[in-house]
Amino acid sequence: MCLRFHGCFSCRSCRGGIPSFSRFRFWTRMRIRSGSTEPEGFTRNSVPGQSALSMGTGWFNGRLMKMFRSPRGQEGLTLPSNTDGRLSTSSEEEVEQMMVSPTVPHTFEQMLEEQLFSKASQQLIEREELLFGQNTEEQKLKDHEAEVKSLAADYSTLRDRILQILLQSFSLDIESVKGLTSAVITIHQEHQQDQLWKQRSRTSPCWRPCRWTELHNKTVLSLVKARMDNPQKSSEGQRGMSSIMEDIFCMGKQLKDDLHFVVNVVKTCYPPEHNICQSYAELFHQAFSFGLKNIADFGLGDKDCAYLLRWVNEYYPDLLQKPELSSEINADVLGKLLPQELLKPLEEQFLNSQQNELVRYIDRVLGEAKQNWSNGEEPVREEGCYVSHVAYDIIQCINGLVKSACTVVGDINKARSITCSLDSLMKRYKSFQEEVVRLNRANSRAIIMANLGCIQQFREVLEKNPHLFKENIRTECLQVLTAMKKSAHSYFLTPMHEALKPQYRKLGTNEWLSKPVFKNLLLSLQRQTEDLQGLNQSCLQELVSQFEEEVTVEYVRRLLKGDVKLKDRNQQNQAYHEVKENAEGLRTFFLGMGSDQLWLQEILLTLAEVLRLQDLPAVQVQVASLGTLYPDLSEKHISALLKLKTNFTRSDRKTVKETLTDTLRETSRNQTRTFFSNVLIK
Incomplete structure (x- = not known):
């Protein structure tokens, strides 16, 4: 409302839809309730269109300083007045209701006792406006010096009570929740009154600005600090x-x-x-x-x-x-x-400690494995296969440490630095295996079988979990594992090839074409592979597959050596059938052992076709096909093969070699599969 001290009830801004007599009764009632000479909400010399208690914009600077900011353009939260200062329709109805059912007035002390801080604040603002709202002469203020002192004391008392309820923010019960709510409204009201005094060109009361927003800020800040400090x-x-x-x-x-x-x-x-x-x-x-x-x-x-x-x-x-x-x-x-400058040294300390823990753990695991081997112990068997827990234990440790470190430092790239020394640890594992192979003790064979399982487990982790390792470390470890597998395979296969040499020597000779040489070779192969029991299925498959390739390489080398001369079509057909049967025999045997190297049989069958064919163009087609599949096929290999056919002229051989040269020129040499580079021709 915009009631003026001079009591004019006829101005448009004051009518608010209430007859003059009703407005007079309302003003009188407000005076009785507030105990003051002016109605509640009265603002002497207020800015037109602005309530003294309306909500202002902007309270705090920074995050906390914005705590009590109202949305842009929004008026106070507790006042029912319109923007022109008049009461809203609903508020007018409430006023009429209050006049019909008057309430018992509260004194300032009663309001404080009942924690009605916002009403107490309104009363103090009304008293303040009566004393200071108009251009008041200094003499008049001296005449009301006692009232000014009383008002200042009441403001101090209200401030203390507001401070008290703010300090109880973390120990609120039902009543104090109401009190804190009222205190928040009070801070709004007093802030708006501070803003109003900033717009006036006269001396403000000594308690203005009261800066209770700052009181709120400091109190909440000190409250939080005290709770976190203790x-x-x-x-x-x-x-x-x-x-x-x-x-x-x-x-x-x-x-x-x-x-x-x-x-x-x-x-x-x-x-x-x-x-x-x-x-x-x-x-x-x-x-x-x-x-x-x-x-x-x-x-x-x-x-x-x-x-x-x-x-x-x-x-x-x-x-x-x-x-x-x-x-x-x-x-x-x-x-x-x-901040990052504090986090970085802490993260480095943590990651170094985790790296040292990994090194100590791997040292202990490898040390125990070496000690067991030195003591003559064999690895345990699970389902008939030798098993070592070296890989499993180390993998679990790596996985656990890296995942944990990723959580602790919040970055997988930082966490995987823990494994930066894994390549050197793998080299120590390789050195241990080399010592086992070199000394070849009674339990060495079982140790190498168990190690092959570990090598396979390590490789799977490195290939399928690259996020656990830096790329250079991962590449280095894979190279070490490849060397270890090659060494282990050589440990098993080299003695087997030595035992098969008597049968190898008869391949590609006249004896090979007239006697059951290949049957004896298969029997020897069966005896040699019996000693491979103890490998797990996947490791056995890898070893047998390599063994089949090496046996096939030796077969082709002996064939191309040229100990047998095929003078006519009949001998060449006989050689064709022998090579074809041998290819099928090898495939059947190694398939039974678990090998999946079907491509090796295709090589032997293609060579057999070259021996059988008499037409030059047909031979050219077979050689071109073989050169397309295996770019490591050389003219030396083809020349040695065609020399077996003594009825094949030098000119024909030259033509076929030219065909191979043209084929290899058009064939990519980036293909991964090789074979003939292992077949050494003198």
Whole structure:
């Protein structure tokens, strides 16, 4: 309303839809209720169109200074007046109702006692306007000196009560919730009155500006700081904790409990647009960050360092992502608890400790394996196969440490630096296997069989989990494992080839065409492979596949050596059938052993076709086809093969070799499969 001190009830701005007599009764009633000479909400010399108690814009500077800011263009939250100063229609109805059913007036002291701080504030503002609202002569103020002192004392008392209820923000009961709500409204009202005095060109009362917004800020800030500086002790999670870990835990739990209280209780005392939960979250974030900085400055042990980093990168972010808090708090605005310049040395300390732990663990695992071998012990058998737990134990350790480090430091690229020394550790494992092979003790064969299983496990992890390793370390480790597998295969296959040499020598000779040479070779192969029992199925398959390739290479080498001369079509047909049957025999045998090298049979069948064919163009087609599939096929190989056909002229051989040259020129040499480069021709 815009009631004037001179009592004019006829001006348009004052009518508010209430007859003059009714307005007079209303003014009188307000005087009785407030105990003052002017109606509640009265503003002497107020700015036209602006209520003395309406909501202003802008309260705090910075995040917390914006705590009480109203949306742009919005008036006060508690006043029912329109923008022109008149009461709204609903408020007029309430006024009429109050005149019909008068309430018992409250004194200032009663209002304080019942925690009706906003009404008490309104009463003080009305008294202030009566004394200071108009251009008051100094003599008049001297005449009311007692009233001014009384009003100043009442403001001081109200301020103390507001401060008291703010300090109870984390110990609110039902009544104090109402009190804090009223206190928040009071701060709004007093802030608006401060703003009004800024627009006046006369001397303000000594208590203006009252700056209760700053009082609120400082009180909340000191309250949060005090709670984080002296968090409640808790019996949760303290077993095995150091004193530093316990301090961090208690601060974190205090923050968690208080933020939940803010969201569930304190928030109800503030208007939604004040975003009080975010404001409190930022204060607690700053306090927690300050506490952690002080702890980090002490110089932490490895366990304390890891625990602090977990709070920074895991526990605290997870806490803010809980639905109850994430709906009220924007965690992205808060940022990290610690700056990068503090985090970096802590992360380096932690990662170094994890790397050292990995090295110590692998040292222990390899040391135990070497000691067992030195003691003559064989690896355990599982389902008939020799098994070593070296790879499993090391893989589990790597996987656990890297995943844990990723959580602690919040970055997989940093976490995998833990494995930066894995290549040197793999080389130590390779040296251990080389010693086992070199000394060849009674239990060495079983050790190598078990090692092949470990090599396979390591390779699978390196190939399928590249995120666990830096690329250069991963590449180096794979190379070491390849060398270890090659050494292990050689350990088993070299003695087997030595035993097969008597049968190898008869291949590609006249004896080979007239006697059951190949049958004896298959029998020898069967005896040799019986000693491979003890390998797991996948390792056996790899070893047998390599063995089949090496036997086929030796077969082709003996054939191309030229000990047999095929003078006519009949001998060439006989050689064709012999090579074809041998190819099928080898494939059947090795297939039974688990080999999947079907392509080796195709090579022998193609060579057999070249021996059988008499037409030059047909021979050219077979050679071109073979050269397309195997770019390592050379003119030496084709020349040696065609020399077996003594009826094949030098000119024909030259033509076929030219065909091969043309084919190889057009064929990519980047194909991975090779064969003939292993067939050495003198």
